[in-house]
Amino acid sequence: MFFFTKNTILSAGQCLEKMHYDHFFPHLKKDYLGKNTFYDEKKEVKKLILSFLGKGLWIKGETVEERVEESKKAVLKKRKAIFNPVFVFDDILIEIDALIWSEKGYDIYDIKSASSLKTIFFDALALQLFVLNRLDIPTEKVILCTIHQNYTFHQKLEPEKLIEKREVRESVLERIPKITEKIETAKKALENKTMSFEKEIGKRCYFPECGYLEDCWKKKQVPYPSIFNLSRMDKVSKFELYSQGIKNLKDIPEEIVQKLEKKQKIQIEADRTGKPFIDSEKIKEFLDTITYPLYFLDFETVQHPVPRFEGVKPNKHIPFQFSLHYLESETSKLKHFEFLADEKKDPRSFVAEKIVEWINPNHCILSYNSGFEKAVIRKLAEFCPQKSETLLQIAQNIKDLMQPFKNFSYYQKEMNGRYSIKSVLSALIPEESYSKLNIKNGGEATFVYKSLEYIQDEKIKMEKKKDLLDYCRLDTYAMVLILNYLKKI
């Protein structure tokens, strides 16, 4: 059975090609986690928050058709609370978080794990209201629930403080005409078998950023790297240059280059000549700040929209893992320590304990983008007052290996205007890139850690833990390699 889903219809307003991707090729989306993952954060948050609305009927049918049937019956019987109902009108499929019967109709509840409001929330609700109206299901309030970012968890979850409820019916009603247009556009486009897309890319690709950009731009033969890889230039200006035919860095006319910042000029020069830019003096200055014994430290953190640990606010970073490489002296053998917390417990005290056990606070510590590691350690110090002195001293001794790359003291063409540890490693030492790992970025690591508590099979769980350790280990090993590289310059 063919349905028009929320994503398909809402994408139609931004780009028909995006809608086409959403409908037929959702797996090509950046950060697509697949349907067979162990954990769906949005669903878990919704389930948890819905459970605070009281008892009700959960629509659980195996197929869409079964769920539609169950939902229809529940509404006909005027069930007081219906969770996760599904409705179809004219092939448009909507899923609602909850319908709660009020005096003359249902209040629609929409649960978001975000703290801020987004236009797309109102558009999605307008689509729900549109379908319910067409099905003659009486409705009253439209209640948008978001997470209150100032909420702090103390001893137990207090849903009335955590959830911010807003009655938004008026704003949602205003959006219905726009949604009706989008439905028409989506239907016409998808029913037309010979749908043609715009050949050129445009600002629509970035506002908001399209998840299919990589695949789509490749098909449209946008070069990579391109003008879009120029650092420190806003996207609107890049599109202006691109639309003038300036697609590559080498195409930028000299009079424009002259007006650019020093770092941009370095990037363009490296791109044109293929030679790395090296400011030996600045690199030496940085290297002179590093002393031995030397640690290389990297944390992985997890954020919960619904906080679960004492004193934590929604979506705050909680460290659950770290990797630590250690060099007693410049020539001594590299040692490695690693810690991965039990997924069922508050990891903070365990992480703090291992940090103070393994790191001598008087010695030098390197991390990449050190502001993050420092902030994590300072938070640990607040949480563990008995270890705070040592932890704060450790934080103070952290140096940032990102500095020479962020400052463009070293730049080479293959960095493509970026200075993240992954970009720098793959440019400097391509054989050690992250591409061979099962986990390739911090977002995936967080997701895998969160999913651990839902995995029943011990063997799979062990494999996932190994993936986490491999990923974090490479973060600190990459620092060892990058530091060596800088020293040899």
Ligand code: SF4
């Ligand atoms: S990258 Fe741009 S053109 Fe391609 S689907 Fe996305 S918004 Fe449309």
